[in-house]
Amino acid sequence: MNGWLAALAPLIPLAAAAATLLAHNRPRLQTRLSLGFATALLVDSALLLAAVWQDGIVVVQASAWEAPFGITLAVDTLGAVMTLIAAITGLACLAYATAEISEQDRRAFFHPLSQVLLAGVCGAFVTGDLFNLYVWFEVLLIASFGLLVIGGSKAQTDGAVKYVALNLVATSLFLLATGLIYGLTGTLNMADLALAVPRVENVGVLNAAAMMLLAAFGMKAAVFPLFFWLPAAYHTPLVSVSAVFAGLLTKVGVYALIRVVTLIFTHDPAWTNTLLLWTAGLTMLTGVLGAAAQNEWRRILSFHIISQIGYMVMGLAIGTRLAIVGAVFYLVHHIVVKANLFLIAGVAQQLSGSMELKRSGGLYVAAPWLAILFFIPAFSLAGFPPLSGFWAKYIVIKAALDERGFWIAAAALVTGLLTIYSMTKIWGEAFWKPHPGGAVPATEAPRAMVAPIAALAACTVVIGLFAQPFLAVAERAAAELTEPARYIRAVLGARA
């Protein structure tokens, strides 16, 4: 039973993609199917998390081929949490899209592509096999290519060129590293790799492959200095598309980094962690400084994705139990908040007519409800108590101070301060100052756009005010990550 829950996480969106494709000429049916399957995914992932919470790591051996010979699905607490949060974000963005996309966008296969993207994301979270992870990465990548260019504006074509080119390089690196690791160890099952990697004698090639893998995942996660595809592309597509991208895509990269660093490449933690720590600090600072230079809603927010990725990598780099708790908590908080901010940017554009801060304004008077809805995720992003971002930052920085990492803690605090600067810039320009054209063109937004924003904002408030249960889940995830023996035993059984 538990196994089916894990297998269904990628299968439901794949079925949804097929179903929505068949309903291509029936717009209303297609939309209902898309939302229905997304809801089913939400239920499935919630049940999966409950199952993992109760019975421990859920493992499926496809076609009953014993690990490490077949394809293994292995879902620990981190995987289950990520699947759940992906389902929430997916549903919210699809609901928003029902009010946003035109008939032409819909005919450009918006729904099937979105579902394939979700399948790729969920597949990456549940798989226990390195090559299978590569395949899921490709599934979500090719779907994201398709989604990125829906609409076909000049800016989208331009952004897509850079997005595609850099992601192709990352993909090739990932595949090359996978091939080399297979050549060294003779296995691709992640649990089996954890046992095989310390026994490898050819450490030079192993390190080269490990660095290639880190570079590939780093590029997917948009860390310094590999992030340039992100701010080039994320402000160009449909709002619902960019919200899904902002929420989920880079986080799949972070998830893969966490998985590989805590499970497989544990043979030289000092070197890996130092490298990651520098990366984290520079990612935070360049991201937040990049945001300070921008004057457009989504371009500011895109750079903030990068700076926030730095906090998660920082948690991973410090590597203590508490730091991993912080990184996991940060992942969950960030996906909800960031997707929501992109959706709010879309509504702000609907009302004031532009995402350029220069050409918008007056929203505080025209739409105070939007101001409140912006206020919650924006200040959560900056780390104001009692919102979710405060706890996330607090844990990561406390973990840094416990390990006497004063510089990285300082970098994190400075980044938080500069985040407030960016958020107040949006506040001052888009909400506070009068609209340059006189009156704000519209004051009402479709309910289908506001409802998902309100729901995600409610999630942020709940995570902030009732942090304890979420912390307990993050602690359980961190306990499993810092003691990889549990994962290995769950997958390999008596062979471990």
Next chain:
Amino acid sequence: MEAALALLVGVLVAVAVWLMLSRNLVRLLFGFAMLSNAVNLSIFVAGRLTRGAPPLVPGGAEGFAGAFANPLPQALVLTAIVIGFGLLAFALVLAWQAHVRLGTVRTDEMRIAEPPPAAEEAK
């Protein structure tokens, strides 16, 4: 045999990197095509090579007697070829669209999504 193929992989990667450093989008895509072939070949070599020994258990026998070709890397390469082909097909169409819509395939002339500061001021 492995050494020769490893050298070939090295040459292909070198050519691919050189092509991908070009500002011309078409050259970049040729580079990616070469790179993905080099990667596929390296996975194939990483699985060790055997000549004329298909991984088929002879009739009546319980298992393999001697060395046999490793079928796993071949399955991996097959998957990777399909994926690489899909990605390349999309990238080629994108390059064509860039040529049609933006009127250029030179990456340093593509400044629409991220206009230089001066152009942004003029807007």
